[in-house]
Amino acid sequence: MPVMDFGDALNLALKEEMRRDGRVYCIGEDIVLGLPFGVTKGLAEEFGLARVRNAPISEAAIVGSSLGAAMTGLVPVVDMHFADFVTCAMDEVVNQIAKSRYMFGGQIACPLTLRMPYGIGKSAGGHHSNSVEAWFVNTPGLKVCMPSTPADARGLLKTAIRDPDPVLIFEHRALYRVQGEVPAEETLVPLGAADVKRAGTDVTVIATARMVGEALLAAEMLAEEGISAEVVDPRSLVPLDRATLAASVAKTHRVVIAEEGPMRASVGAWLAWVVMEQSFDELDAPIARVAAPDVPIPFSPPMEAFVTAHAGQIVAAARELMK
Amino acid sequence: MVEEGAPTPAPDASHARIARAMTHAPGPDQLLQMYAAMLRVRRFEERARELYHAGRIPGFIHLSVGQEGVAVGVGAALRRDDYLLSTHRGHGHLIAKGGSLRALMAEIFGKATGCCKGKGGSMHIADASVGYLGANGVLASGCVLAPGVGLSIQMRGTDQVVAVLFGDGAANRGPFHEGVNLSALWRAPVVFVCENNSWASTTAHELSTAGGSIAARAAGYGIPGVAVDGNDALAVHAAVAEAVRRARGGDGPSLIEAKTVRWLGHHEGDPQAYRPKSEVEEGRRQDPIARLRAHLEGAALLDAAHAARVAQAIEADVEDAIAFAESSPLPEPHHALDDLFVHWPWKD
Incomplete structure (x- = not known):
């Protein structure tokens, strides 16, 4: 390819x-x-x-x-x-x-x-x-x-x-x-079709766009600790593939939702409600979220890095869920 | 008073205006149609007003009584396949474009048979079957849609035009300037028509509009800017017809400022405490319908008996629309979930 x-x-x-x-x-x-x-x-x-x-x-x-x-x-x-x-x-x-x-x-x-x-x-x-x-x-x-x-x-x-x-x-x-x-032949990716970017059994990490890469990195790090993370990329938010999220949660019973935007009233907050609504009985732990602090994005590199959501936060959140 | 880029349009008729009006002058049949169209708008809105105060119409309605000369001057200069973008005060614009009175009245009643199935209401009517691409609850928003409609006409290679109506208040929003600039850059077949009734809701024109003239703003974009007496449907028609001719011929957009008088409040229920009564009295003396009627009578195109027949037919049409609206069903509540997308096979 x-x-x-x-x-x-x-x-x-x-x-x-x-x-x-x-x-x-x-x-x-x-x-x-x-x-x-x-x-x-x-x-x-x-x-x-x-x-x-x-x-x-x-x-x-x-x-x-x-x-x-x-x-x-x-x-x-x-x-x-x-x-x-x-x-x-x-x-x-x-x-x-x-x-x-x-x-x-x-x-x-x-x-x-x-x-x-x-x-x-x-x-x-x-x-x-x-x-x-x-x-x-x-x-x-x-x-x-x-x-x-x-x-x-x-x-x-x-x-x-x-x-x-x-x-x-x-x-x-x-x-x-x-x-x-990228496939050599012309290939369409439908809306409303999530993709499991890495299969796992212990914790589901839901992430989009750049955070998918962070989630995959986090999954590598968690694997070294014996934690098997599944990375689910919804790919489209509207429409949302609820079934793939539900299937993953039914397997792992734990969820981390990772996003780059600010924490408050966000896509992640909504996805957490979706998971709670459709998979409440499957959950063995509260849903964890990784997101930016509720500030504008600062300019200076150390401050920008401070508010950038990253794999380490996903690892920490997953570890906490496994306790 | 057709002067390109004129900073202060003269209120009197000039030779230029007469000369241009002659080139697009409507024939006897069209003059009578314009008269009937204005009366149709007037009676529709007067009856809608009564029905609103009788509690038959939900929400808010913004009426254009007194401004019919603009609606019909524009409508009569357009073909059925031309497009029109309108405003929150848009009933008259749709009627002048040939829209169905039944579907319009049913829409403002909130009925399932309305032109928008009850989802739009008075401020958000549309009737694509006559090229009326929507009233708009946000002022000047049509001004940025217009260059895109014009681009579509250019790329599809038709000779249609799009007219966009907006008020004097809207001329102070950014989208007016962005839309005129982009249309001028693209030489898009757009006719911008500012319906200047001198009130931006309750704020007077002179307190909201620097420089005074909206037509003069055209000069900054290198396009023709014309101010006309909006209470003279023939003057509006002449100016719009000339702008349409330019647009169809590939010469790009024009800006027309039609000065008129809003006889009623900003919306029904507006007590108008901010405004001297004399202004409306003066407006009534310039009644665009009476003016065209006098013109028709002077030209021996209309007599009292003919006028009575016209009025009677319009009365019947309006009452038919009201009866249709009254007898139509309300929408099923769950239809609130329909029409959002063309394609939505998902359950979510």
Whole structure:
């Protein structure tokens, strides 16, 4: 199987979908040059500037125009540049894109994809580092996915583009240059299908995106202590594959939920409720959570490292559950 | 008063306006249709107001009585397959675009037969069958949807246009500026129409809008900016028709500021303590329906008997819509869970 990095896998998905469907176009800031993370590089050369559209720094217009285009027959793929900047288009995402189909009684569809480069790292500071997926999981009308591997990135982005509804795909900045095997043939990864990234018997670690890698590292460390951790990656949060979570908990009876965003009212808090609701009788210990402290992301490296969720915290939480 | 980028639009008719109006002047049939359309909007809203105060309509309604000249001036300049993006004060816009009175009335009643199955209500109506892509509860939000609709038209290679209506208050939100800028950059077939009724809810235009003229803002984006008397449906029509002609021809967007008078409150129930009564009295003297009727009578296109027939037919249509809404079923409560997604095979 060919090996490529996460960013190139996304690039491949865009090329495949733009070749397949002439209605698909990309829009964002600096995307003709492939900035900021290389995902759109080479697209303008192949598809031209009409379908690879550099936009002014006008997030409301970038996102809002994509809804206007989607409801009248096009299939936009929006590059949010940094997910943090979606705040400048919150009305467009939350009030317009998420609600239009519902509010209008199903008269219109909104087949658009919002690519959300996000996440902590490299001292990007408070306006370029945040995990904002919880806002959108809490917004009815949006589908939300979070790939952790190059193969999942390609397969989920292709699915997102083909989906007739709005899909947000969160691409962690720290993963763009991570390598992995990607099937040579065209492969879709469905929404609502979790993936067990490592099988185990003692504790289930639920993690998405960058935290999957941390969870796998934690599982290696726990194995040395004789603790067998199973790593479950939901891959999409909306829809959520509850059955795979339930099956894992039925096997391990202990759960650590790891996420990069802040602790309060988060995706992890919701997943903990899902596990409690569907697997209460299976649990042998309280559900443990790993998340960031409830502060903005600080700039200086030691402070940034301090608030970055990591494998060591997962190991500590799992150990505690095994006592 | 059709002046491109004019900083202070003159209130009187200029030669330029007359000359351009002539090129798009509606024929006798269309003039009569415009008259009937304005009356249809007026009577629909007057009856909706009565029904609202009688407790038949839930929520809030924002009425456009007095502003019909804008709705119909715009609607008459568009084709059925053109698009329209509207506002929270959008009943008249939908009627002028050819939407069904029955489906509209049923929607604001919250009935299952409404154009949005009761999920939208007065502030969030839509009727895609006539290109009406939605009223909007958030001001100026349509201004950023518009360039995307325009892009879709360009990429699909049709000669449609999209008109986007918004109020003077909305012209002070960022999306107005972002939407005009992007449309101008793309030379998108968009017609921006500011319905300036001089009140942003309860805040006066002069206290909210620096520079005074919204039309003049067009100059900053290098597109035509035109101010017209919004109480003159023919002036609105002439300006919009010219902007539509430009848009269809690939010459890009225009901005039209139509100055009008909101006869009623911001919403029904607004006591309007902030506003002198004389303003509405002055507005009533500029009644767009009376003005077009006088024009039609002057041109011998309408007499009293004909006008009575028109009024009678409209009365029947409006009462039919009310009867339809009243007799329609309320939605089943669990239908609150429908229509969120096109594709949702999951149980979650």
